[in-house]
Every structure is written in C-alpha cells, then in structure tokens.
Amino acid sequence: MTFWLVLTVNSITFGGLLFLLSAGFSLIFGLMRIPNLTHGSLFMLGAYFGATFIGGYLTLQFDFWVAAVLAALSVAVFGAVIERLLLRQLPGQQMAQVLVTLGISFMVADFCLLLWGGDPINVATPQGLAGFVRAGPAVFPLYRLGVIAIAAAIAAALWLLLDRTRLGAMIRAGVDDPDMARVVGIRVSQLFTIVFALGAGLAAFAGVVGAPILSVYPGLDQDMLPLALVVVILGGSGSLLGSFVGSIIIGFIYNFGQALFPELAYFVLFLPMLLVLILRPQGLFGRFVP
Amino acid sequence: MSALTVNNLRKSFGGLHVTRNVTFEVAPGERRLIIGPNGAGKTTLFNLITGELTPDSGSIALFGEDITRVPSCRRPHLGMARTYQIITLFPHDTILHNVSLALLGLTPMRWNPLINMRRQRHLQEQAHEALRRVGLADIAERPLAQTSYGERRRVEIAMALAQNPRLLLLDEPFAGLSIDERQDVRQLLMTIPRDVTIVMIEHNMDVALEFAERITLLHFGEVIVEGTRAEVVADPRTREVYLGH
Amino acid sequence: MRRHQIALLAAAVALVTLPYWMSGVYYINVASQILFFAVFALGLNIIAGYGGLVSLGHAALFGISAYVVGYLLQHGFGHASAILGALLAGLAATAVYAALALRATGIGFIMITLALGEILWGLAYRWISVTNGDNGINLHGRPQPFGIDINSATAFYYATLIVFVAAVAAVAVFVRSPLGAALMGTRDQPRRMNALGYHVWAIRFWACMFSGLLTSVAGILFVYYTQFISPQTLALTSSAEVLLMVIAGGAGTLLGPIVGAGLVVVVKSVVSGFIERWNFLLGAIFVAIVILMPEGLVPGTVRLWRRAWQGKNGTSP
Numbered sequence: 001m002t003f004w005l006v007l008t009v010n011s012i013t014f015g016g017l018l019f020l021l022s023a024g025f026s027l028i029f030g031l032m033r034i035p036n037l038t039h040g041s042l043f044m045l046g047a048y049f050g051a052t053f054i055g056g057y058l059t060l061q062f063d064f065w066v067a068a069v070l071a072a073l074s075v076a077v078f079g080a081v082i083e084r085l086l087l088r089q090l091p092g093q094q095m096a097q098v099l100v101t102l103g104i105s106f107m108v109a110d111f112c113l114l115l116w117g118g119d120p121i122n123v124a125t126p127q128g129l130a131g132f133v134r135a136g137p138a139v140f141p142l143y144r145l146g147v148i149a150i151a152a153a154i155a156a157a158l159w160l161l162l163d164r165t166r167l168g169a170m171i172r173a174g175v176d177d178p179d180m181a182r183v184v185g186i187r188v189s190q191l192f193t194i195v196f197a198l199g200a201g202l203a204a205f206a207g208v209v210g211a212p213i214l215s216v217y218p219g220l221d222q223d224m225l226p227l228a229l230v231v232v233i234l235g236g237s238g239s240l241l242g243s244f245v246g247s248i249i250i251g252f253i254y255n256f257g258q259a260l261f262p263e264l265a266y267f268v269l270f271l272p273m274l275l276v277l278i279l280r281p282q283g284l285f286g287r288f289v290p
Numbered sequence: 291m292s293a294l295t296v297n298n299l300r301k302s303f304g305g306l307h308v309t310r311n312v313t314f315e316v317a318p319g320e321r322r323l324i325i326g327p328n329g330a331g332k333t334t335l336f337n338l339i340t341g342e343l344t345p346d347s348g349s350i351a352l353f354g355e356d357i358t359r360v361p362s363c364r365r366p367h368l369g370m371a372r373t374y375q376i377i378t379l380f381p382h383d384t385i386l387h388n389v390s391l392a393l394l395g396l397t398p399m400r401w402n403p404l405i406n407m408r409r410q411r412h413l414q415e416q417a418h419e420a421l422r423r424v425g426l427a428d429i430a431e432r433p434l435a436q437t438s439y440g441e442r443r444r445v446e447i448a449m450a451l452a453q454n455p456r457l458l459l460l461d462e463p464f465a466g467l468s469i470d471e472r473q474d475v476r477q478l479l480m481t482i483p484r485d486v487t488i489v490m491i492e493h494n495m496d497v498a499l500e501f502a503e504r505i506t507l508l509h510f511g512e513v514i515v516e517g518t519r520a521e522v523v524a525d526p527r528t529r530e531v532y533l534g535h
Numbered sequence: 536m537r538r539h540q541i542a543l544l545a546a547a548v549a550l551v552t553l554p555y556w557m558s559g560v561y562y563i564n565v566a567s568q569i570l571f572f573a574v575f576a577l578g579l580n581i582i583a584g585y586g587g588l589v590s591l592g593h594a595a596l597f598g599i600s601a602y603v604v605g606y607l608l609q610h611g612f613g614h615a616s617a618i619l620g621a622l623l624a625g626l627a628a629t630a631v632y633a634a635l636a637l638r639a640t641g642i643g644f645i646m647i648t649l650a651l652g653e654i655l656w657g658l659a660y661r662w663i664s665v666t667n668g669d670n671g672i673n674l675h676g677r678p679q680p681f682g683i684d685i686n687s688a689t690a691f692y693y694a695t696l697i698v699f700v701a702a703v704a705a706v707a708v709f710v711r712s713p714l715g716a717a718l719m720g721t722r723d724q725p726r727r728m729n730a731l732g733y734h735v736w737a738i739r740f741w742a743c744m745f746s747g748l749l750t751s752v753a754g755i756l757f758v759y760y761t762q763f764i765s766p767q768t769l770a771l772t773s774s775a776e777v778l779l780m781v782i783a784g785g786a787g788t789l790l791g792p793i794v795g796a797g798l799v800v801v802v803k804s805v806v807s808g809f810i811e812r813w814n815f816l817l818g819a820i821f822v823a824i825v826i827l828m829p830e831g832l833v834p835g836t837v838r839l840w841r842r843a844w845q846g847k848n849g850t851s852p
Contacts, residue, residue: 035646089826095589096641099782099825102591102775106818114812222771226653228645263664266657273650277638340730366732380720393714395731403714403745412712447751449731451543 002138007250007259008252014211015251016151021224022231022243023158024199030175030238031188031195034094037101039203040225041108044081046071046204047114047216051121051209064126068208072201079200083193091189105221112216123211146262147209154202155244162240171195175238227254230273236286245284291354293318293457293487296423297350299338301511305471308334316457316504318353319484323502323519324491327531331511332491333375336459339489340372341365352457367396369456373446375465375491380436385445386430389417392449420452424478440471448477451486458482460490464497472497499523507531548698555580564760568697569800570692571756576780576792577706584787585715586742587722588636588644592652593831594773596632598659598745600625600754602766603713605672606665614678621755623747628655629747633740637767640725654773659766671765674758695756702749707789718742719787772814776803779805779817783824785831794833 021043053060054069062070077281082104124130129143131282163170173181174191180186207216214220227250235246249272257265276283294317301309308331314321324332337343339350341362349358352368360368380388390407393416394400407413407475423425443463450458457510463479464472476497482488492498499505505522507515509531515522522528554563575597584586599837600621607617636647659666666672677685685694709715720728723733729735758764768775776799784795807813828835 034642035649037649086822086826093829096829098642098645099589099778100822101824103818103821106772106775106821107812108813108818110812110818114815116678140766222653225652226657227708229650229653231679233646233650263662264658266661267654270650270654274635277635277647281638306839342726342730361734363729363732363734366730372730374727374730378724380723380727382719382723387716391716391728392731394717395728400713400717400733401716401741403709403712406708407709407712407713407716408711453731 001138003259005135005138006140007255008145009140011149011252011255012248013251015248016148016225016253016257017206017210017213017218018231018247019151019155019231019244021203022210022228022247023155023240024195024202025228026232026235026239026243027171027175027195028199029232031171031178032097032192033178034097034101035229035232036196037098037225038079038082038105038108039199039228042075042150042200042203043110043207043210043224044106044221046075047077047123047211047214047220048207049074049204050208050211051123051216052116053288054123055121064124064208068205071208072205075204076197077172080193080197082200083196085192087192087196105225109218109221116216116218118214118218120217121211122215123208123258125212126199140287143212146166147213150209155240156203158240167194172289189191202284227269230269232283233273234283236283239285241284242283243288259277272289291318292316292351293320293353294489295349295351295354296335296339297351299335299350300346301334301338301343302346308511309338311510312348312508312513314513314516316487316489316508317482320487321503322487322489323498323505324431324489324508325495325505326508326514327491327500329510330508332508333461334511335508336491341375346349346382366453366455369454370459371450371453371455372459373450373461373463373528375443375461376501377439377442377446379442379445381434383442384431384433385421386414386417388434388445389420389448389452390414392418392452393417394478396453406463417452420448423451423481424472426450431438433448436454439504440467440474443471443475444478445469447475451482455486457489460488460492462491462493464494477500537609554692560688563692565800565804567688567692567695568804569633569761569797570695571753571760572777572780572800573793573796574699574702574749574756575753576784576796577702578746578753579777579782580747580786580788581706581709581749582739582742583781584785584791585710585718585722586739588739588743589778590636590648590746591771591774591778592632592636592648592650592655593647593746593750593777594771595652595655595769596625596750596815597757597768597773597777598631598769599628599655600751601758602666602672604758605674605764609672613706618678618755622751624746625751625754626744629744629750631815632747633743637736637739637743649771649774652769653771656766658770669766670762674681674762674764677759691760695760698752698756700814702752703793703829705790706749711833714738714741722787725796731789734778745834770833774819775821779821779824782829782831783820785833785835788831788833791831791833796830798832805814846848 025036027040030075046142049071050067053062053070054064086100087097090100123144128147133142133145162172170186171193173186174188178188209227231246231250232244233251235242250269253269253272254265257268261268294316296314297314299309299312301474314333326332334343336343339490349356351357355370357365390413393413418427421430424447426441426444426448429444447463463475467475479501490498499519502519504518506513507522507528514531515525515527521528553566557563557566579590579593582590600709603621603624604617607620623699632651636644639647660668677691680694683690685691715740717728717733721738725735780795781792783798784789784793803813806816
C-alpha cells in the first residue's frame, strides 16, 4: 500500500515537471505548427544554468528559487534569439524550421558537454523543502509535494494568461487559425517570439525544478524531448488542458512502468501514444491533426 | 438511369451546415451547371461527389451504382474525373508527364516499380493524343513551370479527359482566364462527345449559360431552384439570391 | 548523354580500383563506410526525397537489423540465417513503423517517426536481457559469401561495393518506374493523385518498405563492418546524421545521398581525429545547409554549372 502511495505521488510530481516542459512545447507547436526539437535542450540548459548559479561557480551563490528564475530568464532570451535570428529566416517553411531546431539541439548538447563535462551534477533540494512528510506508514519528500504545488500554480497562471488577457486571446486566435489571426491585425510574428521565449523559459524553469530529482547530466535533453513529444501527441497540440492531462497520464505510466517492468518502461510509454494515433489522431484535446 | 444521382446529401463542419439535403439527378450526356453565390457550398458538393469529403448522411450513385462508401481513389476507376478550381498540377514535370500520370492512374501498371515509364510506348502515345485534343501537343515536352495560366487550365482538362470519364466534374474551368483563353476553353468543352456527362461549377455566366442545358442553383448549401436554363434564369428566386444581398 | 556515360565509367573504374591507389587499411575502411552509409542514405532518400516524408527515426530501423544479426549470431545461428532474420525483422519493423507514421504526413510524420525512433532507442538501451544494454553486442567474424573470406579490409570493401552498386541500380530503376513517378506525384500533389485514382497511402507504404529494405541491408553491412552494435547506433544523432547526408547532398536526387554520405563520413573521420566536437559541427552544418543551400550540394552545383555553361554558349533555357 505504502509502495503504491509513494509511486502515485512520484507519478504526479513527474507529471507536474512534464507539464512545465510540455506546456510551452504545445503552445509553440500550436502557434508555429512546428515541434520545437530544441525543447529538451532548453530543459537541460536551464538545469545546467540553475546548477551553476546554485553551486556558486560564478563566485556568487544564489538561492535555489532565484537561480531557477535567473535560469528561466536567460534561456527565455536564448529562445527569443533562436526564433529571431534563425527560424525567422525560414518563414512558412515548417520542415526547414524543424530541421534547424534539430541542428541547434545538437549544438547545445555538445556545448553543455564541453562546458560542464560528462559527469552528472547533483543539485541539493532547496532548504525550505528539504524535509519529509509523514502520512501513516508512508513518507514523502516534501520537495516532491512542493513541485506538485508549483506545477499547479503555474498551470493556473498559464490558464489565466491564456483565458483572461489580451495576449492570451491573441495566442488562442493564432493557435486556432494563424492566417485568420494575421488578417484581423494580430502581429503573429511578434507573437511567435513571445511564445517561443515563454516556452523556452518554462522548459528551463522545469529543468531547474527537476534537477534535485533527476540531477543534471549529458543526455538529459534526449531523455526529456521524447516525453514532451509523447505528451503532446497524447494531449493534442496547442491545448493547455491537453498537455496537463497528457503530462499526468505519462507521469503515471512512466513511473509505474519503471517500477513494474523496468526493462520495458520506455516502451510502455508508447502504448497510449499508439492508441491515440489510431483512435484520435488530433490527440485527446487537440484542435488539429499535425 | 441517371448518370449521377445525389440523394439527401448532408455535410456540416462543426455547427456550420455546408450541404443541406441536397438532392438532384443528372441525365446521361447532360451538361449541368451549378451556380450559387460564394459560400453556397458548390465546391464542397464536388468534394462530396468525388469522395474527398465523407457526407454525414445521404447517398451518391454513379450510373445507378451506389458509390457513397466507395473510397475516393476508386471513383476515377468507375469513370469519374474532376478538375480543380485552384490549379493542382505537378510543377516540376513536363506537360506530357502530367497527362501521363493521369493515364497511369487507371492502369495496374501504376504499381510497377521495375519498368521505365518513359519507354512505355502505348502510354506516351495516349498522352500525346490527349494533348492533341486540347491543342497542346506542340508543347508536350515543356516543363509546366514554363507554361501560361491558360495552358495550365487546358492541361487540367486534358488530364481529366485522358481518363475517358463517363462523368466529368469541372470546377470553374474559366476562372482567371482572359477573354481569348475563355473562348479556347469553351470550344474545347464543346468538342467533348455526348457520352461524357458534364457537371460544371462556374461564376462566369456569359460562357457558362450558353454551355448549360440545365442549371442547379445552390444557396447556403441548399438547392433553391433547378430547371432548364430558361426556367432558372426567369425564376424570381434566382434574382433574389443574386440581388437580394 | 555521352558525358554521363563517361562520368559513370570513370566512377566505376575509380571505385573498383580504389584499394590499389588508396593505400592503407584506414582509407579503405573509410571508403567502405561511405558505401554502406550511402546505401542507408539512398534508403532514407526514397521516402524523404522522393516521397516528401522526412523520417527522424530511421536509425532505429537500421539498428534493429544490426541487433538481430548480433542477437542471432550470439544464440548460435549461422550467418545466413542471421542475415535473413535481420532482413525479415527490418521489414517487419518498417511495416509497423510505416503503418503508425503514415497516420500523418509532413510535420506529424516527423514527430511520430522521432518518437518511434526514441522509443526503440530506449528499448535497446534498457532491455538489457536481450540487447545487453549500453555494453552492446559484439560479433566475432564476418560471413563467407560463396566461400570467399571477407575479413580483410579490401575484401569487405568489395563485398560492400557489390551491395552498393545493386542498391544504386535498384533506386535508379525505381525512380524511373511508374511507381516511382507515382511516389513523386504524391509528394507534390497528394490530393490530385488521389483524384486521379492512386491509393496515396499504399504508394507511401510501399515506398517505406523499399526504404526499410535498403536501410536493413545497410544496417547488416554496418554491423559486420564494426563487429559491434550498441544503442548509440539507434540514437537521434544517428538518424540526424543520415538525414544530413540526404539533405546536404540533395534530397530527391540519385547522386545526392551518395555525395552526402561521402561528405559526412569524411568530415566526421577527419574531425574526430582532431577534436571530439563532432555533434556541434553536425548541428552547425545542418543549420547552415537548411538556411543557405536548402536544395543540397548536388542540385545546387548542377544549377551553377548549367548557368555557367549556358552563359558561355549564349543559349537560353
């Protein structure tokens, strides 16, 4: 019983991390109609930045949360630069844009290897959340519960942003019909940059928040990108609710899969994606078939 | 037996009903014109007939055979060919290759991965013949990218005719043509023998009216008026649809 | 046409005599690598170039065949059954892969193939009881086709050359065939092809199967060459490398993937001799080619050459 309870909490925690990662991925996909293959790299880059800020390698040592925000901002700027300088060169050529994001992901991965080396970096749990919570026989690390709370808060904030603000209305219009949005006078190209930066920042933030659980290592990008892909194929592109539900589902399947059939855990992820592709190609909450 | 029977066809996208209970019949050899203002659902109707869209309900029959459930790529094999309002040709290839693809589509040879397509004498001769019919034989080897808009319209028609259809669906064959080009296409359509039934969507009334024998007027996805050319032109509802807005 | 034939003859002579003028086992091995990667790239080019379906998981299909060879040899099967088993497994995997990925086209196809490739990579990595995980599977020795020993670099080069020539010939025949023309038609105007009576899905499916066959053949050559297979072979970087070969050389051309394979293998061998930063360079070349020369080197060069030649003769196109 305790085992299952702990596994459930771990699944929700991982689902929360996946949501932070895939919400931006899904919005970028919905708006620009491209899967951003640098998304795993942005997650990893954020984690490395965070680890550096926290570890005090730059003479200054930052608090965990300050470091997370700083990492998110730096990677958001990096994302905006990619969008402005490279993707902007290929307007409307989605296939070429995807290949460019793929190329950048290799460059980022190699750059991180050069700078931070091949050994994993462990990031300490932030001080306020270092303890444990006891519930009957089960013991939960406080940090994992904290991650769930943060993910829930950011989900709510994103929902408010999309549902209640002018910017959100423009993004939704762009996701539903980019051509129509252009016609009614929304500056879609500016929107691309904003959403790309937002998505990059969220992914980087997820990287830092995930670091105490996952640690930071070369190949983290390649571990995370497929998960974001599966979440979005499952939940449907461009839908916040879709990435939320998809993340939780994948969080459960991934953790239970690891525990029950460790050798095939990665493969089990494939099953919900398979079902969705066959039964509902636009995803559970998607508005269009990619 | 009718060449084309459309019975109670319905289609909606979300809440938008683009085809509502459309029913009509086209007799063999007839020249039918479908008119209606923009957004009347004319092209949707074509896409339903060719099977590119699946109707929500209703049925379609070709020469008495129910084809509602027949996959769209089988329908050309049953004698249905169409042209597109927006030209959809193969831009990297020659005119001849475009027409050859149309011919190839109906032969089992299209699955052959081993023979050289350019050496298939019969196929090449048929393609040249189809181009002669539309007056493009001289420029058969010209890459499509180097042809004029009017020539491309004729390639569209040549490809449809090359398939020897029993039913030919023409989606605005005069769209975007100059007056001279329009006359060329009109004359080309006049030469099509009577064993081909033609259904045509067209906005350009002066050319189209002369060609049509019967007219179906669509408005908001519904058949408003149907009859001979004179009947439809004289009908007050026609005036209402076109002038009412 | 005559210039074509002379060039073809020159290339054939150069390839056949290569071990005699290219001294050193190292260079002969590089040439072998170029040839089997060219077979792989030719396979990917069938769907990516002629079919317009960009697959980012092809290394997984390549790797499956290589793993099956390794697994069967390890379990006491002979070379003939290992090779046959690898081909069948490769084709079966391709059939499933294609059936899933062809639910979509364009970007959707990229996403699904990427996900499938990553899943198979994860399987190779974690399914330790079968794949031996990160340690991979070692092979011991090469087969002896018709009793000929191909353990030496030169002998293996000739065996690879024969397979390569067969692959090039098969692709050349396919491209000119009605089915090849139909495939290119589905790339340019899928809707029109459907309206002309072609079963677009089936054409794409069979193209995937042909692509998978060439990919499997290349995977078998690869594993016999390196005598080793590990999850790294299935990784996204490997899929990206072969895609780079196709795109850099020129997607949708016969010569492009071969030139691309040569370019990538040579650059990789040269670069890894000096620094370890191959992935950075791979990414940079990718970005540069996509932005600056999207048509690839072969069509780009042909265009420049034609323009220069026509300029000299004063003829218009």
